[in-house]
Amino acid sequence: MIDAARQLGLLDGEDSRIAGRIRRDLLAAAKQKSGIASDMELLEYALAKVVLEDDFGTKLVHRKGRIAKDVDLEF
Numbered sequence: 001m002i003d004a005a006r007q008l009g010l011l012d013g014e015d016s017r018i019a020g021r022i023r024r025d026l027l028a029a030a031k032q033k034s035g036i037a038s039d040m041e042l043l044e045y046a047l048a049k050v051v052l053e054d055d056f057g058t059k060l061v062h063r064k065g066r067i068a069k070d071v072d073l074e075f
Helices: 002-007 024-034 039-052 056-062
Strands: none
Touching: 002 039, 024 039
């Protein structure tokens, strides 16, 4: 995920500072599952995941009713 974000240039440029409160248990669970120890790297990973996530399902649902009913889908 981070490599893909890096290749797209998403990790280039200036750093920005953000602040917020995160539940301790959520943060610990995310670090354990991802294997990422750094808060900053975990946040970069999470944001890259949002940006790069495949939204095929959402796009498919939005196409509902756009295929002509007489199209032979072979089933």
